[in-house]
Amino acid sequence: MADVAVVGAGPNGLAAAVVMARAGLDVHLYEAAATIGGGTRTTELIEPGYFHDVCSAVHPMALASPFFKSFELSQRVDLRVPEIQHGTPLDEGGAALAYQSLERTSAELGVDGPAYRRLMAPLLAHVEGVVDFTSNQLLRVPRDPLAALRFGLATLDQGTPFWGRRFREEAAPALLTGVMAHAVSALPSLSATGAGLLLGVLAHAGGWVVPMGGSAAIAKAMADDLLAHGGTIHTGERVDSLDQVRPAKAILLDVAPPTLARLGGGEVPDRYRRALETFRFGNAACKVDYILSGPVPWSAPGLAKAGTVHVGGSRAAIAEAENLVAMGKHPKDPYVLVSQPSLVDPSRAPAGRNILWTYCHVPAGSDVDMAEAVTARIEQYAPGFRDVVVASKTTTAADLAAYNENYVGGDFSAGLVDMRGLLQRPVVSNAPWRTPMAGVYLCSSSTPPGPGVTGMPGYHAAKYALKDIFQAQVPGLGVGL
Template sequence: MSGPDVAVVGTGPNGLAAGVTLARAGLSVVLHEAADRFGGGLRTTPLFDDDVVHDICSAVHPMAAASRFFREFDLAARGVELLQPEIGYAHPLDGGRAALAHRDLDVTCDLLGPDGKRWRRLMEPLVAHSTGIVDLVLSGGRALPDDWAAPFLLAGRTLAHGTALARGRFATEEADALLAGVAAHAIGRLPSLASGAIAVLLGHLAHASGWPVPRGGSARIAEAMAADITAHGGTFHLGRTITDLRELAGARAVLLDTGVKGLLRIAGDRLPRRYARRLARFRYGPAAAKVDFLVSDAIPWSHPELGRAGTVHLGGTRAEVFRAESLTAAGVAVDDPFVLLVDPGAVDGTRVRPGRRPVYAYAHVPNGDDRDPVELVSGRIERYAPGFRDTVLAARGISGRQFEAYNPNYVGGDISSGAATLVQSILRPTAQLDPYRTPLPGVYLCSAATPPGPGVHGMSGHLAALSVLRREFGVTTPPRLGPDASNA
């Protein structure tokens, strides 16, 4: 009996995006997942209480609201509600101060006082050209821009905010810290060109398509994608770990939603030595150390407006953020790491029960760090929310080292599946014209270890699937992704 047209290994957002694309092209697709549930970084589950669910890896999704794949897939039409907080991201400072990135750019600029005009000059052109900028960045550098203003806006602002030129751009600690918190999403040394690009990209989205939280949790996104795959004939094999490509010998093409380490493991000695050596030089970045809290009440922030924010960056001043991130990238375990926090109940009332609500937080720590992060993260929250510890009913910490056990793609806890340097963001996993194609016939990589890199955008999987369609099946017209009747 012949096998499927395509086998996909791994069902994170990119594996699912590849499955959607290929199944909609009319191919028979089988997806293999080692865990007992699909979704990878999009899993949501109860941890301490059957009535309260927690997002295990990703919780806030600016790229799911912005990327071309998800725009065409149309999550809203599939019943996935992306809830938009009034304040996309916020950054508290000592003394009860805070900087707030409202969805409304005018409100943000008013609140930034003397830096309002500077923030507007930075963000307003980006918002006006947001779709073009997002599509350029998520093309992985392999497509001409649809909006020719996009590369110039992106390049100029990346240089201005990703190098030493960033010093002195703002007059106040508030504006400086607000952008520094977004730059820290690069999870690496600051400043850097990669962090400048990320600050520009993610920073402006709060005023454009937003930093939304899916109603009911991140798993709603994975469920919509999986439902579309099965509706188009795809099948899932859950709880099955693929350890060797020979297990998939019946498929005409194989897509691996695995990291570089996973590709080396599954392909074994079949890879050409030169290519394997290049993969072995792939660099990994710092880790995330995650804490899930079950709390009795809303976080008692010193600045009450922080309770309306979808995402809160805890890092202090710009200088403090840059110091902590640079030391962490150098392998130094600091006591005051950058922490990203989400209180889903601030925007999604379905996540809250009387006297119980989830809080999501992770710290940036050195790769492979094995410290229990509960006290580390609790202390960072307590600095800006005195009394937070008194609200904690239960907590679970996952060290950087333990994160790899949850998802083997997170080597040493690197949730970016590879250091997000500017060069490695473009040349992932190694320099070649088609970064998704491996030297093995019919075998492709489709994970965040390929362009455009980390984030729940689906574009690595989608672009890899388009490469498979062209090279293996002679299909040059991308399938339609929307849920209209003609695609059913």
């Protein structure tokens, strides 16, 4: 009889399985797809020899997540830090650039450089406390109250309609808004601002790393550790009922709330079932992958060295595009998030060729192909981009939903990222990873701290399962342990 069954081999299910196996338990991990990874898969999506990340591509939390730090991910995976972490091209020419150095970033932001520095420096000085505060359930006393206070004040500063009062020019606010828009939310908002400030300060701390060989390298590192500690991985095996994985003593589910309601069947109490079935999902993404004959011909030279580019123009233009999506519309000039992995990882494509990873936001469930809008938006800031495109492939929001059951409507955040959605994920509780069903835990991104490749939902669920069922503590996770 297995001690532990984990359903779903995304990064959170893998993290949960690693923790439980490290505790000396017999762990079986079940994945419906033919390969593990979930949001961290890499595949030859368009042509042989070109390796594209299916979902996540750049990993701001790879060096900062408490789980990945304990797991010593940087010793297991070759994580490359671009020279420039992210940038935003500007309509008047040039670009706002975020270096790992806060001082250099501020110095190049012109008249608003000192204001940007005053916003980010207190967060950078307390970055470990900021990460701890944002990596757990918000309904807890923070370990570093000063860090939480400074983070809250910065969020209030940039998360309301008064967000422009700190700045006088376009560069600094455009740089910040490009990062805030990762949250797929109306702008300005407190939730998107909090997410953006966290990502922004991490750019100045460890950096936004790109894994050599693709995001699948992160999943492989966790799977290798699980197997090394006696775990078993079952791929191509769909779980349709909790009874299918019983009599495991602990069941940890990397699934969306509606899937948990279905798997639990009659065991799910009515009130909890209502919370699961009415859980709110957000808007979605349309992803466009490219094969290029060379690098993107950005007009602003600095963008050629940026691992991530936020294409959208000014703060007002980015907010307008995101607010149209929030109203259920497809923007003509969308905000486009661009990753350039070939800058640091030549193994992704044959010599002389590049791959490019992009997406724009669209309403939930959309089946609209946004490739032309994305291409035109990039061409606006990189004249001649069309000439270097060799091939492309579109993955609509509807395609994303079909690819991963957790991405309801194409929502890769696995839940609406607003203040209510951060607190009620999927229920308001100081331990939302526990479910009312004995021995059953939820460990997907629909639990705190929410979206992103952090492993933290799996870590938290495993921590409670160890305590509740096995009267054990989280074991050491390092390479030498």
